[in-house]
Amino acid sequence: MKAAIEARIWRGGAEGRFETFSVPRRDSQTVLDVVTFVQRRLDPTLSYRYACRVGMCGSCAMTVNGRPRWTCRTHVSRLGEGPLTIEPLANLPRIKDLAVDMVPFFDKWAKAGGRFVPSADAGADFAAVEPASPARREADAGIECIGCAVCYAACDLVSWNPDYLGPAALNRAWTLVSDVRDGGQAERLAAVAGDAGCHACHSQQSCREHCPKSLNPTASIAGLKRAALRAALKGGA
Amino acid sequence: MNLRGRAEAIAWGAQRASAAVLAACVLVHLATILYAVRGGLTAAEILGRTRGSAGLALFYGLFVLAAAIHAPLGLRTIARETFGWRGGALDLASAAFALFLAWFGWRALGGLFG
Amino acid sequence: MNRPPPAFRHRNHPAWWAFAVHRISGLVLALFLPLHFWALGQAIAGEAALDGFLRWTANPLAKLAETGLVILLAAHLAGGLRILAIEFLPWSPRQKAAVAASAGFAVAAGLLFLFNVGAA
Ligand code: SF4
Ligand code: SF4
Ligand code: FES
16 A cells, blocks of 8 residues: 555636545555644635534535535545545535535535425324335335435536436435325425426436436335325326 | 426326337247347348238337337437426427437338338 | 536446336337337338338348347336336346346347347
8 A cells, every 4th residue: 555645636616627636545544544644734714514524414425436425434545546536526616626516416405306395284193104104115215315415416407407407306205205204295206207307317227327325216206206196197286 | 287287297107108019019029039139130020020020010010119119218308407498489399300210210110010 | 617517326236237128118119109100010012012121121220230239128117017017016136136137128038039030
């Protein structure tokens, strides 16, 4: 193992260039550790984002050697000895250096009907949801999303159609479609149908391949496609 | 659901339903090709098998219909994603291509089975 | 370099390649379809016209192209079945095996066609 890591880091916004830093190699070193070393010791003007450092908050995602990853849980030792190329996430506007504007990503969660709509009034008793019921299991499979936008950066469809809601927002919508307590189903299915929504997804699964939480947005989106088609054929709403 | 959303949902359903029909047809068709091309093809051989066969005519009639639904929807997706062409004109062009394929295909069948 | 380089590495996984094959085979097949109908339509003009066309397809280049089409058709069929399974059946973790099986099926169909046609 070489003693130093050659880190090529993107500087600037939409326009910019790569700057190369030399960072000492350590045991159990993550890509986030490398970026942090650069900012603390070599160039304090470097901008990037993180919070939890343990894979919970979803704020540290970047493009590492050409593919999107959560940097706090990506060990440098797993990426080989070559130079590390670190860029901001794809498919989102670059603000500065490694920080992207996440607003379009989260706006789409709202657009996809990602908000829970209570159906019962406040005085009603607790809803009993059987943990083993099929609907609850569908929801379980998707609720561990940390909102890191790795899937969104990996999805070709987002690059080809900027209006496409994207895997994370649609996955979120599917967890709510599977929530028996939710009262906003017709509106939600209307929001996710169409060529900027679930029916545009061609199941190529880059989202599933790269999701650090091993979620499967492709399967969630397939569920939405079927549910929305059923609603469209019924002609309701 | 608004008209646009409903249309896209139904287009997706039509694409997948025609795909299921095509899957069965193509399997039969592939097996037929692989069998028929042994020893070369002649017009007399083909026409001898097709002329007056109502079952085959029905099968290929359905095949043409499914293909005429399936192919234009796929091309429409490519036009959108690769060339950024969207909207009513694209839908019209796809529908026109579908009608053309159905007419052209059935016309050929008329020659083979008539 | 002023503009960010395009990233491709995120596409290098079996499901993406399956998608690429499905798209290209679909495009070629869709464009070939009118040609195919036209050729079959020669039967309207009578047996002689169809025979003339069939004789033309006996040249090696046409045979090669036909073999290519059979492979594309088989590939599109297998890839399509895979998509239908993803969208309508309970999720199977054996995705990579499905991709490999699709590819194998396409190649086998192509070889069989070449063999049969070549035996002519
Ligand atoms: S499966 Fe659908 S959402 Fe996931 S990367 Fe592909 S197109 Fe995007
Ligand atoms: S689905 Fe996975 S990759 Fe996408 S935002 Fe959620 S955790 Fe991140
Ligand atoms: S810093 Fe919170 S997920 Fe990486």
